Amino acid sequence: MSEQPGATVAHLPVAYADTSADQLGFSLDAPLQEPLAREDGEIDGITVSVRLLGASHQVVVDDGAQRICETVACLPDVSSALPETFQQSGYLFSSRIERATDDQMAALVEQLGVRVTEQMASGNPSVMGVFPGNPHAVTAIVSESTAEQISWHTWHTYPQAGDVxxxxxxxxxxxMRA
Structure with a gap:
């Protein structure tokens, strides 16, 4: 495992397990996975842990009374297809797949590195991992918060297919407190 707390970009030691966008699944109750890289932080008493997996990502949000564990990954415990939208008691998830040329993918990866660095500097747990073999094969998670909500955005790039x-x-x- 190559956890690098505080590192803006983690160079992950394994190839990604999900090799195309259509292999990703979604779960709120999959078991915790051993991360390849992670960043943990506290936002107004709520713990936020963003975790990169070889099979994509997990985000754990815990206020001491309630825990949400979002997993978007290609894992046996994550059998539900990735939904376009999902909503459940104050939690909202959405996903989309975009096409990107090589140049667009390179620009996106550069922008993600900047965004992860900025959010980490402002105290919001964020992480980006680069998988071996292609500098544009990345997974990035950026968390943000306001007085009303905690949010996070993820990007999973598949340069070999031109998908994000x-x-x-x-x-x-x-x-969270209800």
Whole structure:
């Protein structure tokens, strides 16, 4: 495992397990996975852990009374297909797949590195991992917060197919304490 707390970009030691966008699944109750890289932080008493997996990502949000564990991955415990939208008691998830040329993918990866660095500097757990073999094969997670909600955005790039899976998740703070 190559956890690198505080590192802006983690160079991951394994090839990614999900090799195309259509292999990703979604779960809120998959078991915790051993991350290849992670960043943990606290936002107003709520713990946020963003984790990169060889099979994509997990984000764990815990306020001490309630825990949400979002997993978007290619794993046996994650059998539900990746939904375009999902909503459940104050939690909202959305995903989409975009096409990108090699130049667009390179620009996106550069922008993600900047965004991850900025969010880490502002105290929001964020991480980007580069998989071996292609500098544009990345997974990035950026968390943000406001007085009303905690949100995170992820990007899973598949340069060999020209696909980018983008997810957005929002937890309304009142729902965490309800």
């Amino acid at each position: 899976v983008i997810t957005t998740s929002v937890i309304h703070r009142g729902a």
